[in-house]
Amino acid sequence: MRKIVAGNWKMNGTRENLVEIKKISDRFSGSDVDIVICPPFTLLSAAKEIATNIFIGAQNLHVENSGAYTGEISAVMLEDLSVTHAIIGHSERRNEYGETNDVVARKVTTALKKKLNVILCIGESELERNENKTLSVLKEQIYGSLKDITDIENIIVAYEPIWAIGTGLTPSLAEISTTHDSIRLNLLEMYGSSASNIPILYGGSVNGLNASEIFSVANVNGALVGGASLSFDTFSPIVKAIENKT
Numbered sequence: 001m002r003k004i005v006a007g008n009w010k011m012n013g014t015r016e017n018l019v020e021i022k023k024i025s026d027r028f029s030g031s032d033v034d035i036v037i038c039p040p041f042t043l044l045s046a047a048k049e050i051a052t053n054i055f056i057g058a059q060n061l062h063v064e065n066s067g068a069y070t071g072e073i074s075a076v077m078l079e080d081l082s083v084t085h086a087i088i089g090h091s092e093r094r095n096e097y098g099e100t101n102d103v104v105a106r107k108v109t110t111a112l113k114k115k116l117n118v119i120l121c122i123g124e125s126e127l128e129r130n131e132n133k134t135l136s137v138l139k140e141q142i143y144g145s146l147k148d149i150t151d152i153e154n155i156i157v158a159y160e161p162i163w164a165i166g167t168g169l170t171p172s173l174a175e176i177s178t179t180h181d182s183i184r185l186n187l188l189e190m191y192g193s194s195a196s197n198i199p200i201l202y203g204g205s206v207n208g209l210n211a212s213e214i215f216s217v218a219n220v221n222g223a224l225v226g227g228a229s230l231s232f233d234t235f236s237p238i239v240k241a242i243e244n245k246t
């Protein structure tokens, strides 16, 4: 199983921050972890040039490849920059830009056609959690977002409880274990035994202090990191925590 630590910079970072990406790329050359940094679109091209040892990903893409969609970025444009990954269905996109499972599914299809690795985000809200709906919400998101997909080679799933994003809160290890096991079962139901190779990342307030214990949970194959991915100093301990883990 591939181990993956991805960083989502969200709407943060200007050219002066590229040095953080360069430091990560230099330090983790030859690592057994796939490191993916997803800076804002404005930095993708420059990041690709300096980050020779890690992957560079986008945070979103449009369902269409070109056309009258002011302000949008397409998979063709990402392909042109040799970007390798795309985050799709982040809860901030789902909640603030109305991305339904259906839209997410179309984006996944578009991205895979351009050979991008898809980091598909799923996660329950605080209310859904309190109503004990976590596993059913996740199942609906998985089935809905992957409904048109038969080839899962380039799929990565990121479980991100919405209430844990940027809050400093994390589920207990037992809860992470239950949800990741359930996600794995859903994927196995959909795709059979080949789904045992789909990496499932945990995301939501991961940092250098909690990463090791989170990575010790079965079916956690890496992390999607927001705030702590913005600097080399806070991101490196997370990568180190999963390096050499068998």
Ligand code: PEP
Binding pocket: 008, 160, 164, 165, 166, 167, 203, 204, 205, 206, 224, 225, 226, 227, 228
């Ligand atoms: C995220 O938004 O994908 C995320 C995991 O953020 P943070 O690590 O800051 O909670």
